[in-house]
Amino acid sequence: MIATESLSKRFPRVTALDRLSLDIGPGVTGLVGANGAGKSTLIKILLGLSPATEGTAAVLGLDVATSGGAIREQVGYMPEHDALPPDVSATEFVVHMARMSGLPPTAARERTADTLRHVGLYEERYRPIGGYSTGMKQRVKLAQALVHDPKLVLLDEPTNGLDPVGRDEMLSLIRRIYTDFGISVLVTSHLLGELERTCDHVVVIDGGTLLRSSSTSDFTQTTATLAVEVTDSDTHPDGTRALREALTAAGAKLHARVEDGLPGAGHILLVEATGEQTYDLVRDTVADLGVGLVRMEQRRHHIAEVFRTDAHTETDAEPAAREPVAAAQHAAQHSVQHAAPHAVQQKGHGRDGI
Ligand SMILES: Nc1ncnc2c1ncn2[C@@H]1O[C@H](COP(=O)(O)OP(=O)(O)OP(=O)(O)O)[C@@H](O)[C@H]1O
Incomplete structure (x- = not known):
């Protein structure tokens, strides 16, 4: 594509x-970056709206430098x-956009009605857009992108x-663009986290360079991390430390990385999850120690937070100076493997997750 x-x-x-x-195939692909x-x-170049300084790009096999009109x-x-x-x-706006895309008047009106129904704006379609909520305006923008029945949409x-x-x-509307209509999505x-729930494939960029491109299943398999927070007790005045030692002794792999600037910072253990058994191990170990479980959740990270947190840890561990881009790349490759976005599963109780 x-x-x-x-x-x-x-x-x-x-x-x-x-x-x-990059090489992006059919389906729903997420492009993530701070x-x-x-x-x-990148999107403007792919649409042929802005020329690249160097290199080449093709969309649906068409060269962006020479075939912008055909691509659009x-x-x-x-x-x-x-x-x-x-x-x-x-209705007026989307019909206008359909006409601009070359649809004849009747087809433009029919396609507009279908598309507005699909995005959930059918009831409101005759009201002026100025009175719409942000969510409704986003749906109008989505409808005008879909109305001419494209092969691919860039959102x-x-x-x-x-x-x-x-x-x-x-996000579920976006997913259905591909599953219901076969239109690929970038x-x-x-x-x-939100793209991992929606996309078949995720591409991560930072500072204009590619950090990672892989299928979502590869991503989530390598990124499962549990964040665990426990209380202290009379027997274990440092509950976090006691749990760290007990889990390590039981064979669990814990990440050295600590959480910065978040609620509970310094008291959250990051445990590599290998499946349901990791949840059971944490639960049983906490119960054996007699400390209270404050939270146990699969990690969801804001991409920028992932970079910042790991870059910080790396400075502690590897004081040697790096080129900024290489450092970010290293940090992201490292962190993306360890941060665990996917759906948050809260099996603990008590305070809200991060
Ligand atoms: N027309 C322009 N002239 C000068 N610099 C630009 C222009 N357009 C983008 N940039 C710069 O290029 C970099 C990438 O911008 P871009 O808008 O592609 O980022 P982005 O990932 O889409 O972020 P955001 O979500 O904030 O829009 C930024 O540093 C931005 O300031």
């Missing part, structure tokens, strides 16, 4: 993409920011500004 080879984009002061080589990682820049005929685009006209209804931060329920609804986010 998408292939780039040594793709670079340099602005006068910033290198937004740095020799990025703010400024280069996600929007077959690809839908949902931009990050909205520039929706407030005084027209969703730039579609969950931006949504509350947790809105995010979940948007979706960006700075939240690794």
